[in-house]
Amino acid sequence: MSLLFALPETPSVPITGEEARFPVRRIFCVGRNYEAHARELGNKVDREAPIWFTKAPAALCHSGETIPYPPGTANCHYEMELVAAIGAPAFRVSPEEAMDVVLGYACGLDMTRRDLQNAAKDRGYPWDTGKDFENAAVIAPITRAAAFGPIAEQRITLSQNGAVKQDASLAEMTWPLPELIADLSRMYHLAPGDLIYTGTPAGVGAIAAGDLLEGAVEGLEPVRLTISAAE
Template identity: 75%
Template sequence: MTLLFDPPSAPVVPIVGADTQFPVRRIFCVGRNYEAHAREMGFAPEREAPIWFTKSPAALCTAGGTIPYPPGTKNCHYEMEFVVALGSAGFRVTSAEAMDLVFGYACGLDLTRRDLQNSAKERGFPWDTGKDFENAAVIGPITRAASFGIPGTQRIFLAQNGTIRQDADLSEMIWGVAELVADLSRMYHLAPGDLIYTGTPAGVGPIAPGDLLEGSIEGLEPITLDISEPE
């Protein structure tokens, strides 16, 4: 039996200091994981359970280049994020076991078509089109966990055209890395190649054609992204 067409290959992410690359299997994302961001979105911070959504691997975009302003939106937002890359499999792991699954970390951007997301929320519909689209999961090179160290008070920030828009540190996350991995493993069989976008600090805002976004997390390779006119 032959295939009707060639299946897409897995997208890959560079690994700092290595010739090998990290193949991406799935992309999981956490919503409202910083207290100040939850408030700016009109919600009270809570620790009842992490809020999960997904993006398809086709949404992955390697930082450092130029992308067109996303289609179908007039209000696309940047969201700077700390990304966890898994290198081992796990199912129903504890928080104490969770860090054994982590391969490394990277800077990321969760681009969001906010107008589509908000419209879907207001009507009680799923908001996949607001989050899962081409170039919506931007990522920089992955730094191995041993080189980065323990996630703690590392600064995370984003500048738009040279002006700082987001500025926080990783300790401000409501759910830490180990807690997130453990929670996710209760719902999915986690595997090497899975990425977790861990949420964004306060200060999100719209992008526009001509923008230069520059994001950084202490200890990781910084990222840049240019926004061009829509196609």
């Protein structure tokens, strides 16, 4: 079989201390997973089921990069998140089994074209243009789960040009990671290469050209992103 043209190589993420990289198959994201963040945007927390959306692997962006201000928006926001990297198959697993499939964790930024997202929400449309775009899934190197330890009350923070904007505990997640994985595995055959962005705490805000974003989760390599002028 011949192809009309070649596609880019499979996106991948470094693993701390290892030569091999983590190839990215799919990117799942959960919305409104911190109650204070849901409230700051005027949303109610849905405690019946997590709210899922996806980003294409082409949206992946590595920590340390400089990216242009995203096109098509006048109100792009940062959202600091813990990212879980799946390293084993999972289908219809229980919360008690879920953590066995986690290879590791990383700091990530779920960049959001808030004006486009809000317009879509007002019309009852999908969030795709607000969430899935180039450089919208920023990620730092992955730390193996055994080196990170259990998710507990680690701080998750983000600073913009040195000023702290987000500061919370991972314990504040409405849906803890075992429940997220179990829920997602009811609808998908999860597999090695899948990433799960687990939601953002309160304090999200707009970015501008010249900004430096620095995000951290205790025990993980930080994520950094610089914003340059729009193309």
